[in-house]
Amino acid sequence: MSEKKERMTGARAIIESLYREGVEVIFGYPGGVLLPLYDELYDADIRHILVRHEQAAAHAAEGYARATGKVGVCLATSGPGATNLVTGIANAYMDSIPMVAFTGQVPRSLLGNDAFQEADITGITMPITKHNYLVQNANDLPRIIKEAFHIASTGRPGPVLIDLPKDVTTDEIDFYYPDKVDLRGYKPTFKGNLQQVKKAASAIAKSSRPLIYAGGGIISSGAHEELLKFAEIIQAPVTTTLTGISSFPSGHPLYLGMPGMHGTKYANYAIQESDLLIAVGARFDDRVTGKVQSFAPNAKIIHIDIDPAEISKNVTVDIPIVGDAKNVLASLIKHVKKTERKEWIDKIQEWRDAYPLHYIKEKNNLKPQFILEQINEVCDDAIIVTEVGQHQMWTAQYYKFKEPRTFISSGGLGTMGYGFPAAIGAKIGRPDKVVFNIAGDGSFQMNLQELATAMQDDIPVIVAIMNNGYLGMVRQWQELFFDKRYSFTCIKGSVDFVKLAEAYGALGIRVTKEDEVKPAIEKAIKSNKPAVIDFIVECEENVSPMVPAGAAINEILDLERKE
Amino acid sequence: MRHTLAVLVENKFGVLSRVAGLFSRRGYNIDSLAVGITENPNISRMTIVVRGDEHVLEQVIKQLNKLIDVIRVMDLGAEESVDRELALIKVNADKDNRAEIIQIVDIFRARIIDVAAHSLTIEVTGDEGKIEAIENLLKPFGIMEMARTGKIALKRGSKSP
Structure with a gap:
């Protein structure tokens, strides 16, 4: 059912669209071309947090998104306001965090004129956004905002930027918010292919030393419960990447902590000894793999990821499953059997006992x-x-x-x-x-x-x-x-x-x-x-252990400082 | 190894720079790129010739598919597709060698589209090999200017994508 059309300015239409997306807070900083929009925000039913630097607006929106799972929204004016968002947008892009960034822009008639506070922010952010828009017609605002929130929050999440020329916010339109998005070039695969899931299940059944390597994808898809259940059924230890931390309970006997450069020794040893690495929502970053040619040399690799471009990007994958982590894990759980792997678990316990994380306390130095x-x-x-x-x-x-x-x-x-x-x-x-x-x-x-x-x-x-x-x-x-x-x-x-x-x-x-x-x-x-x-604290304390750049991840050094 | 990709994209401003930017920032080399609208005015077709091994090709296709404005990407293998390129070649010509040039043009089933006192402008269509061949034959006369469209290609047979 479509709602009744109402006449309003572009600025009002933006606020109405944000209401419909359930936005409760915006992190922003005003400026000349944003005056019409800020005038609407003045008494809007949306909390606005005035940051002191636009970079902080983008980071705060991301922190909000990560803590809540909702889309973070930030707002900055044209030119320097927009360019100050760039680091925050790039950060959200690298960590796949849903964000919609609005930027003011000079009026359409001045675009490309090197006008005061003009910057080509759609051009600048092309490589660091999932998608971006320069709004050319106020009538497009509701559709574009609807699409932006959809793109930011589905598939592999990421930041979307909407650039708003000043006169687009003052033009009047007949407001109508669409129910659906229609993007023929954007259809993320959600469900894992059943044949691939069965292949993975059979590889798991054959494995004696399986290991789960879980990343930020577990958190974005809300797959933590499935991950726990899956790990317990197949009795596979779990290592989580930096962005995957908190997706698996730290105190759990199967938990190995973080892998890679500053990971635990036992996580790294387990990867190198494993005969089946099950990567879920992780992307084989160089800080995890170390020397990639020597990474997990004995393991077949199952890679579950929503982004097909991550499959076999850094390491060659044996069984790829493209899909949402929660959906794929739920489906895998149905195809795997409860297995005891005492020998493997004991081996890991040996490493855990022999090489715990540790530091040396000193009498007069705070660590x-x-x-x-x-x-x-x-x-x-x-x-x-x-x-x-x-x-x-x-x-x-x-x-x-x-x-x-x-x-x-x-x-x-x-x-x-x-x-x-x-x-x-x-x-x-x-x-x-x-x-x-x-x-x-x-x-x-x-x-x-x-x-x-x-x-x-x-x-x-x-x-x-x-x-x-x-x-x-x-x-x-x-x-x-x-x-x-x-x-x-x-x-x-x-x-x-x-x-x-x-x-x-x-x-x-x-x-x-x-x-x-x-x-x-x-x-x-x-x-x-x-x-x-x-x-x-102690000035020259080192992070230990450490895999030197370019080394294999089992070539891991102790660097604890001795008094 | 060279690959020809057919990429159907939304006919929107900025889409060319999105695609071109993707290639440049990931260090993929484009040999040629041709863009034009299709039978559907909302859709443009890009024909991109790219150099790289299978791994590069796979990444290129996956990365292209990630762009919201990209509707479809097809890898056109040599056997299953037809391709053509068009070139305009302006060559030095006077009364002594004009006949010889016209003979070459005839052999290649090319056309002369402009005649001046000291030059001929030739239009030639064909696959890359043909265009390179006529270029080589015309070189001794002195090529003043040349423009090539880059390859465009379609899949063979009656199936449409």
């Missing part, structure tokens, strides 16, 4: 791993967002995630400055959760201006800075491979983070000793306001 364990103890069901670098890897290694969508981190693009705005977005999507942004002193400085956003909109996220005075991950590589020549990685004494927090009106706490850690975390949670905890 970041210890802080993460303490955060875990105080609050084991938080949403943990991270920036990018050493602290990110320690979080992936040491926090025990229990439920999906509680770990949010920039995986593919590795964007420093991502965590804090993403944490703000996550807290808005899940106000019931305690939200931490685990940060480095480098990363936090890339988007710390968002303290103002958190204060203005009363968004109580806790920034836990692992302050080592270095751009730690790069320093670690310089230590190991460049003869400790710490070229431009020392940032000691940048700023007093406690005073900085206080300047914004947030809570600031400095922690230098072990016994202060827990009280500081508790105090920050209890304050229920934006908080920054400046943990002064």
Whole structure:
């Protein structure tokens, strides 16, 4: 049934369309060409979060999307506003997160004229969006918005950008919101091919050392329950990629943690020994595979992915199944039998006992791993967002995630400055959760201006800075491979983070000793306001273990620092 | 190895740069690309000749299929398809050698479409080999300018895609 047509401006039509898509929050920043749209937003029934830099709008929209599973929406003006979104859009594209980005644009008559604040944002974002639109006619707005939300949230999710020339938002149209999208070039495969599923089931039956390698696709398709059931039935251990973390309960006896460069030794050994690797919603990233020619040398590979282009892109796959992870796993469960694999499980337990994740505690030095364990103890069901670098890897290694969508981190693009705005977005999507942004002193400085956003909109996220005075991950590589020549990685004494927090009106706490850690975390949670905890940690702690670039993943080194 | 791809796309602005951009940023080499509308004015047909092994070809096809504006991608093998290219060649000609050039044109069933005091412009259609052959024969006279359309191709037989 089509609804009655109503006469309205393009700007109003955008708001009406957003209502119909169920949008509850927009992260944005106004500007000249967006005035008509912002005038409509002024009393719209949609929450608007005013960020302090457009990059943060895109990251916050992504954090919101990751925490809730809904489409994140951000908005920026033309020219610099739009180009400031670019990093956030690229980040969402690399990690396949559903997002719709709206950008203002100069009026159609000025397009291509190098007008004030003009940038060809559809041209710029072509390689980092799933699709994008330059709206040429206000009558197309409802259809385009409908399509954008559909494309962003179905198949392999991703960001879609809609560029809005100013006069398109002021033109009047007869508003009508379509019920369906009709895109003949876009029909993602949802159901797995039954023949392939049966082939996979028979390979699983024949395997004595199967291993599940699960990625972010488990989380986007909501397949965590199926994954657990499947792993338990076939008694296969599970390793999850960085973006797959939280899709499988950390405490489970079958869980091996993360594989790859900073993964656990036992996950990497298990991959190398496995005779059947079952990849689900993961894409064989180079940080996982290490030297790709030596990756899983003894294994047949089953690859379940919604994106056919991922099949056999990096490694040759024996049994591909294109489809939605949840759907395919559910179908596989029907075709596999309960199997005991005592020998394999025992072998893995041996590795687990022999090579646990570990670090060395020091009397006068606070260790970041210890802080993460303490955060875990105080609050084991938080949403943990991270920036990018050493602290990110320690979080992936040491926090025990229990439920999906509680770990949010920039995986593919590795964007420093991502965590804090993403944490703000996550807290808005899940106000019931305690939200931490685990940060480095480098990363936090890339988007710390968002303290103002958190204060203005009363968004109580806790920034836990692992302050080592270095751009730690790069320093670690310089230590190991460049003869400790710490070229431009020392940032000691940048700023007093406690005073900085206080300047914004947030809570600031400095922690230098072990016994202060827990009280500081508790105090920050209890304050229920934006908080920054400046943990002064050991400067030259390394992330361990580590697979050097270009090595096979079983050539994994211990790098723990000895006093 | 060279492959000819027929790509049906939505006839919308920007679609050419989406396709071209995909090739350039993934480092795939395009030998030729021809675009035109089809029997359906909403659909354009691109004929793309691309160089690469089977793995590259498979990725190219999959990546093209990911573009929302791409409706269909077909790999046209040499045996099951017909292809043609058109070239315009402007060649030096005066009264002494004009007859010789006209003879070549006749042999190739090409056409002369413009005559001037010191030049002839020739239209020739055919597969790549034929166009290269006439080009080689005309070279000694001095080719002043040349334009080629790039290959267009269809599947053989009565089946439409």
